[in-house]
Amino acid sequence: MKNFVIFLLLSFANGCCANANEKILLAPELPKVMLGAISERNATSVNKVKIESGGALKWGSEYLVSISIKGEQKSCSVYKYTGNILFSLFNGVPCEFKGPADVNESRNTSMPDILYKIKLYLPNRGAMTDEMIALYFDEQKATYCLSDSLSDWYQNSDKKYPPDLSDGQCGYGPGE
Incomplete structure (x- = not known):
């Protein structure tokens, strides 16, 4: 009985943390249902959704994707797709990506941090400014989360001290 309980606990522990051992890969294509959910969330057609070059990543059964919507105003968004649910991590208008995702x-x-360099319009400055979207892997939630503090840490901080990840947001689901 004791061995069975130990086996059961070890099986659960391995199962809940399986994503932490997965390797992040560049996703050559995304599930059609995911693209449909992104276009629905943005009230546009699938052919107006532009997946940024080097912006679709996969680990296990989860995806991270950076997109922009083709149109007059430049926009950028980062989504997480897991368990057939689309989660919004970032939305910015006007905004544009300055390159592919950096797996850092x-x-x-x-699990590595995922960094996106962007140009984002800040109304208080009245101009486009260089910014960064920073995602980290939350061990307890077994998923990626957005952190402004981590972004600041990568851009400005003394690297001797670890970043404060208490501001982590792991995404908004349907009906935001």
Whole structure:
């Protein structure tokens, strides 16, 4: 009986943290249902959704994708798709991506951070400014989360001290 309980606990522990051991890969294509959910969320057709070059990543059964909507106003969004549910991590207008996602392993965590460099319009400055979207892997939730503090840490901080991830937002689902 004791061995059975230990086996059961170990099986649960391995199952809940399986994503932390997965390798992040560039996704060559996205599930059609995901593209449909993104176009529905943005009230546009699928052919107006532009997946940024190097912006679709996959680990296990989860995806991270950076998109912009083809149109007059430049926009950028980052979504997470898992368990057939689309989660919004970031939306900005006007905004544009400045390159592909950067899979950054400099913090030596179980999963790398994902960084997106963007130009974002800030009304208080009245101009487009260089900004960064930073995502980290939350071990307890076994998913990626957005952190403004991590973004600031990568752009401005003394790297001797770890970033404060208490502002982490793991996404908004349907009906935001």
